[in-house]
Amino acid sequence: MDGYSDWPFRSLCRGLGSAISYTEFVKAEDVLARREQIADKLRFTEDERPLAIQLYGDDATTMCEAALRLQELRPDFIDINMGCPAKTIANRGAGAGLLRTPVKVARILRVLTASLAIPVTVKIRLGWDDDSLTYPLIARIAEAEGAAAIAVHGRTKVQGYGGQANWDAIAEVVQSVKIPVIGNGDIKTVPDIERMKNHTGCNAVMIGRAAISNPWVFARLDRAAVSSERVRATLLDHLERSLQFYGPARGLVLFRKYAAHYLSPYRLPKEVRQKLLTRQTPAEFLVLLDEIDLRGL
Numbered sequence: 345m346d347g348y349s350d351w352p353f354r355s356l357c358r359g360l361g362s363a364i365s366y367t368e369f370v371k372a373e374d375v376l377a378r379r380e381q382i383a384d385k386l387r388f389t390e391d392e393r394p395l396a397i398q399l400y401g402d403d404a405t406t407m408c409e410a411a412l413r414l415q416e417l418r419p420d421f422i423d424i425n426m427g428c429p430a431k432t433i434a435n436r437g438a439g440a441g442l443l444r445t446p447v448k449v450a451r452i453l454r455v456l457t458a459s460l461a462i463p464v465t466v467k468i469r470l471g472w473d474d475d476s477l478t479y480p481l482i483a484r485i486a487e488a489e490g491a492a493a494i495a496v497h498g499r500t501k502v503q504g505y506g507g508q509a510n511w512d513a514i515a516e517v518v519q520s521v522k523i524p525v526i527g528n529g530d531i532k533t534v535p536d537i538e539r540m541k542n543h544t545g546c547n548a549v550m551i552g553r554a555a556i557s558n559p560w561v562f563a564r565l566d567r568a569a570v571s572s573e574r575v576r577a578t579l580l581d582h583l584e585r586s587l588q589f590y591g592p593a594r595g596l597v598l599f600r601k602y603a604a605h606y607l608s609p610y611r612l613p614k615e616v617r618q619k620l621l622t623r624q625t626p627a628e629f630l631v632l633l634d635e636i637d638l639r640g641l
């Protein structure tokens with residue numbers, strides 16, 4: 345997830361029980377021409393395997409060149425993003441924009457699967473909007489062109505993240521292809537994992553937003569079941585990873601958004617929360633955190 349699935353967060357989730365990690369998506373053109381700008385997004389460690397690097401773009405040749413470069417980093421597979429609804433990406437025909445151009449999807453997958461030695465997978469949505477539900481076709485194309493698995497987010501591009509994910513559509517994809525299908529959309533609690541599997545027959549589930557507010561979902565714990573001691577311990581572990589990965593200054597800044605999620609269920613006074621989330625050094629953050637007793641809040 346863009347802005348979230350960096351090494352500190354991925355490795356933390358893996359420690360809690362996640363089975364597969366995906367990097368934040370990277371743009372094909374950036375892989376080829378601005379590699380140093382995305383270097384952090386491409387760093388991973390051996391204990392993260394199986395790990396996918398997620399790539400986006402709209403041109404088969406450029407994407408293939410980029411994927412060949414990414415393959416040199418030895419990820420376990422390359423995942424192609426066909427679901428991002430952001431205007432800057434979808435409107436130029438990449439991300440969810442690809443769902444409107446099945447022929448291009450076929451071309452991209454044909455070139456990539458023929459050129460790479462590692463598996464290629466796709467992450468799709470249901471289509472651009474309700475009048476353009478191309479997922480049955482895109483799924484069949486993905487299978488025919490050699491994709492190793494399909495992750496399906498049960499929403500259209502126009503839906504963004506609103507409304508409800510359509511799990512019936514995910515079930516339809518499961519029925520129509522023989523490759524593994526990963527169900528995605530609206531897994532909010534631990535029971536939702538089995539509910540999605542039972543409803544759709546999918547081989548695995550992908551958890552997005554719920555993991556940001558509750559990474560313990562991978563340990564099969566709902567947020568309310570996580571003690572404040574455990575929250576504090578995980579928060580400190582995550583901070584440590586962030587500082588190690590990015591260095592003290594950037595590590596703290598990039599950690600703040602996760603800290604806000606860790607603390608959101610607690611009724612912390614607004615000014616305390618604000619103060620904590622604006623500390624300038626890790627030491628200041630830790631001193632202030634030490635003064636806060638989360639129990640009973």
Ligand SMILES: Cc1cc2nc3c(=O)[nH]c(=O)nc-3n(C[C@H](O)[C@H](O)[C@H](O)COP(=O)(O)O)c2cc1C
Pocket residue numbers: 345346347348368369398425427467497505528529530531550551552553554
């Ligand atoms: C902040 C944010 C960033 C995301 N970035 C990506 C991304 O880079 N690649 C991707 O395939 N999906 C991305 N997604 C979509 C999620 O992977 C997922 O498909 C979507 O949130 C629905 O699943 P959920 O209900 O479990 O959150 C992102 C979602 C959010 C909220």
